[in-house]
Amino acid sequence: MDKPRSSDGPVTLAHVAERAGVSQMTASRALNGRTGVSAKTRREVVRIATQLGYRVNVAARKLSNGRSRIIAVLAPDLTNQFIGQLLIGAGEAARKVDYEMLVYTLFDENRRSHDDMLRLLQQFADGLIAILPRGATDYVQALYAASMPIVVLDHRGEVAALPTIASNHYEGASIAMRHLLELGHSRIGFLTGPDEPGACADRLTAYQHVLAQHGLRVDPQLISAGDYTQRGGFEAARRLLSLRKRPTAIFAVNDVAAFGALDAIKDAGLSVPHDISLIGFDDIPMASQTHPPLTTIRQPLVWMGRSAVNTLLAQINGIDVASPRVTLPTELVVRASTAPPQNGGRVLPSAGARGAKPSAQGCEL
Amino acid sequence: MDKPRSSDGPVTLAHVAERAGVSQMTASRALNGRTGVSAKTRREVVRIATQLGYRVNVAARKLSNGRSRIIAVLAPDLTNQFIGQLLIGAGEAARKVDYEMLVYTLFDENRRSHDDMLRLLQQFADGLIAILPRGATDYVQALYAASMPIVVLDHRGEVAALPTIASNHYEGASIAMRHLLELGHSRIGFLTGPDEPGACADRLTAYQHVLAQHGLRVDPQLISAGDYTQRGGFEAARRLLSLRKRPTAIFAVNDVAAFGALDAIKDAGLSVPHDISLIGFDDIPMASQTHPPLTTIRQPLVWMGRSAVNTLLAQINGIDVASPRVTLPTELVVRASTAPPQNGGRVLPSAGARGAKPSAQGCEL
DNA sequence: TTGAAAGCGCTAACAG
DNA sequence: CTGTTAGCGCTTTCAA
Numbered sequence: 001m002d003k004p005r006s007s008d009g010p011v012t013l014a015h016v017a018e019r020a021g022v023s024q025m026t027a028s029r030a031l032n033g034r035t036g037v038s039a040k041t042r043r044e045v046v047r048i049a050t051q052l053g054y055r056v057n058v059a060a061r062k063l064s065n066g067r068s069r070i071i072a073v074l075a076p077d078l079t080n081q082f083i084g085q086l087l088i089g090a091g092e093a094a095r096k097v098d099y100e101m102l103v104y105t106l107f108d109e110n111r112r113s114h115d116d117m118l119r120l121l122q123q124f125a126d127g128l129i130a131i132l133p134r135g136a137t138d139y140v141q142a143l144y145a146a147s148m149p150i151v152v153l154d155h156r157g158e159v160a161a162l163p164t165i166a167s168n169h170y171e172g173a174s175i176a177m178r179h180l181l182e183l184g185h186s187r188i189g190f191l192t193g194p195d196e197p198g199a200c201a202d203r204l205t206a207y208q209h210v211l212a213q214h215g216l217r218v219d220p221q222l223i224s225a226g227d228y229t230q231r232g233g234f235e236a237a238r239r240l241l242s243l244r245k246r247p248t249a250i251f252a253v254n255d256v257a258a259f260g261a262l263d264a265i266k267d268a269g270l271s272v273p274h275d276i277s278l279i280g281f282d283d284i285p286m287a288s289q290t291h292p293p294l295t296t297i298r299q300p301l302v303w304m305g306r307s308a309v310n311t312l313l314a315q316i317n318g319i320d321v322a323s324p325r326v327t328l329p330t331e332l333v334v335r336a337s338t339a340p341p342q343n344g345g346r347v348l349p350s351a352g353a354r355g356a357k358p359s360a361q362g363c364e365l
Numbered sequence: 366m367d368k369p370r371s372s373d374g375p376v377t378l379a380h381v382a383e384r385a386g387v388s389q390m391t392a393s394r395a396l397n398g399r400t401g402v403s404a405k406t407r408r409e410v411v412r413i414a415t416q417l418g419y420r421v422n423v424a425a426r427k428l429s430n431g432r433s434r435i436i437a438v439l440a441p442d443l444t445n446q447f448i449g450q451l452l453i454g455a456g457e458a459a460r461k462v463d464y465e466m467l468v469y470t471l472f473d474e475n476r477r478s479h480d481d482m483l484r485l486l487q488q489f490a491d492g493l494i495a496i497l498p499r500g501a502t503d504y505v506q507a508l509y510a511a512s513m514p515i516v517v518l519d520h521r522g523e524v525a526a527l528p529t530i531a532s533n534h535y536e537g538a539s540i541a542m543r544h545l546l547e548l549g550h551s552r553i554g555f556l557t558g559p560d561e562p563g564a565c566a567d568r569l570t571a572y573q574h575v576l577a578q579h580g581l582r583v584d585p586q587l588i589s590a591g592d593y594t595q596r597g598g599f600e601a602a603r604r605l606l607s608l609r610k611r612p613t614a615i616f617a618v619n620d621v622a623a624f625g626a627l628d629a630i631k632d633a634g635l636s637v638p639h640d641i642s643l644i645g646f647d648d649i650p651m652a653s654q655t656h657p658p659l660t661t662i663r664q665p666l667v668w669m670g671r672s673a674v675n676t677l678l679a680q681i682n683g684i685d686v687a688s689p690r691v692t693l694p695t696e697l698v699v700r701a702s703t704a705p706p707q708n709g710g711r712v713l714p715s716a717g718a719r720g721a722k723p724s725a726q727g728c729e730l
Numbered sequence: 731t732t733g734a735a736a737g738c739g740c741t742a743a744c745a746g
Numbered sequence: 747c748t749g750t751t752a753g754c755g756c757t758t759t760c761a762a
Binding site: 389428430 | 731739
Binding site for chain 2: 010055057058059060062063068077078079080081083084085087088091092095100101102103104105107116119120122123124229230231234260263264266267285286289290291
């Protein structure tokens with residue numbers, strides 16, 4: 001009933017040990033689930049610890065042990081839902097095994113040296129999950145040099161030699177294209193992201209391949225350059241809409257660009273999906289909030305976050321990571337922004353959405 | 366030229382001291398800018414430390430000293446731009462005084478006790494910035510009970526007795542209303558958030574007051590219930606649009622709801638701002654990305670984050686915080702979603718936007 | 731101005 | 747099964 005810790009600071013292991021009438025070591029062993037303690041002693045120690053509200057001091061343990069049961073996530077940016085979803089998965093997985101997750105944000109402006117930053121993180125975290133920003137080669141260099149367990153969450157391109165979790169952009173984009181083709185579209189526009197190797201390039205390649213595979217011409221006019229932003233998507237879509245023969249469907253490189261496209265299509269007095277079908281990529285939470293809700297390719301972001309933590313923990317615990325690069329599958333999420341084209345168009349054999357689960361739920365959230 | 370730390374772990378203070386030919390204490394004093402070291406000795410120690418790439422171990426310092434120069438931010442959610450902006454400001458301010466900022470995310474599901482969590486944070490952070498989630502009274506209780514410096518970033522309601530940074534919702538909403546009135550609107554709809562005391566209620570009150578002050582009737586039909594979400598804003602706006610005499614302007618309780626309203630308006634075949642003016646609240650980054658870009662009330666989110674850190678640092682350094690609650694001003698950001706109503710309407714004396722800076726830039730970003 | 735000793739809270743390594 | 751000793755890297759306190 002009485003508050004355990006009144007005025008004399010946090011309860012330490014010494015307090016617990018004393019109250020339990022055992023040595024600190026025994027108390028430590030008991031509380032950490034180590035062997036070498038009688039069941040009875042262990043029970044008693046745990047009881048006292050609980051009663052006193054004891055909590056191990058992570059700074060002390062890290063200093064003594066090298067372990068804090070904390071993993072750090074290095075995030076380039078905290079203002080987008082994409083990264084938010086990644087963090088949800090990572091946090092969940094960490095908590096499940098009694099680890100804590102802390103997020104450290106990268107800021108561009110007068111940044112301390114990457115190397116310096118990594119050493120700081122190493123001082124209190126047992127391992128690091130790095131969410132890569134676009135094109136940061138020196139940053140990646142620092143990761144290579146760092147002497148702590150690291151897993152890279154790579155939603156853009158490729159990082160060799162470091163354990164990496166990514167999703168299959170080529171496959172995802174292929175699925176999107178097949179979905180549109182099966183609905184009967186043959187004149188499909190593509191809204192690109194920045195022109196650099198990586199996810200965007202993979203998706204564009206898939207767009208071209210699938211078109212070619214179906215004997216359709218790849219019309220350069222139908223590829224409109226954006227930059228992953230809503231405004232970029234808006235402008236790119238507008239260019240597509242002003243074409244003499246405009247597409248009946250648009251595939252946006254990511255959901256945010258698709259939002260811009262949606263704006264542009266509506267502004268042109270057209271309707272989605274009646275006049276134009278629209279499909280995005282990522283399935284961030286907002287994708288289900290637009291009107292009409294966006295059909296999109298889901299990257300398993302939550303799963304990726306979880307997977308990163310599990311791979312990291314394996315590394316921390318000295319288990320050899322079998323595969324240095326885990327590529328997770330994408331999934332078609334059919335909502336209401338895609339439909340057959342107005343004037344029919346040729347229809348492919350199986351008109352159902354391949355492997356589609358028309359649910360708006362998050363990936364095993 | 367040669368790498369300073371090759372195989373034998375991080376450089377410690379002992380290494381530096383030895384190389385400099387002084388005691389650890391002298392090295393410590395020199396590096397921490399304490400008095401009691403000759404200028405010459407200090408210079409030498411600093412030189413060696415730099416050369417060796419020494420970096421103080423925060424875990425050790427925290428253990429010894431109680432200080433880590435780390436501040437923790439407790440965030441309810443990392444998937445919204447609102448909180449992202451807050452964090453940008455906080456991170457910037459912390460870095461400026463050589464502190465680091467770490468973010469800890471609150472998850473709803475099977476949460477450890479709040480008390481427990483705060484004690485964890487206290488073990489490595491010197492102070493805490495708590496971004497309040499909606500209606501979490503037990504959480505606030507834990508904050509009261511915590512024995513560490515705390516500042517509350519309260520974007521919703523009121524928390525007495527804890528130093529708090531907030532912005533002025535009533536004032537902001539008043540400015541928004543006056544902007545619409547000055548443009549000539551008199552039939553103005555309001556999209557609410559959840560029905561609870563706090564920010565949303567303040568904004569609604571302002572809506573009603575300003576209307577009354579201008580001799581305009583507050584028509585309950587024009588107040589449409591949403592929930593801060595895009596979908597909620599969509600539905601609420603749709604109800605407004607189906608009114609026999611629909612409003613010429615809509616004031617959404619936040620930007621996200623305004624995005625939904627924009628969807629609804631366009632879907633109804635109407636144009637913003639030609640047929641209907643639309644104004645939001647918050648000025649999250651996406652507000653400038655819609656088409657048309659959203660006129661909105663800017664909460665100084667970055668500034669709020671900065672202010673929270675500074676208040677916290679004052680507390681950490683034992684300086685008495687003068688005011689327990691800092692309320693920061695809001696600002697009208699005129700973009701392209703507001704205009705005079707189509708059929709004129711009565712125009713108020715000064716038709717210019719009050720205190721408006723029609724810039725899309727972030728607040729002193 | 732400098733240094734030596736002690737200790738922050740914990741655990742590894744070695745006794746008993 | 748349990749306890750003792752030593753030490754993680756740093757800073758405080760006290761002495762020179």
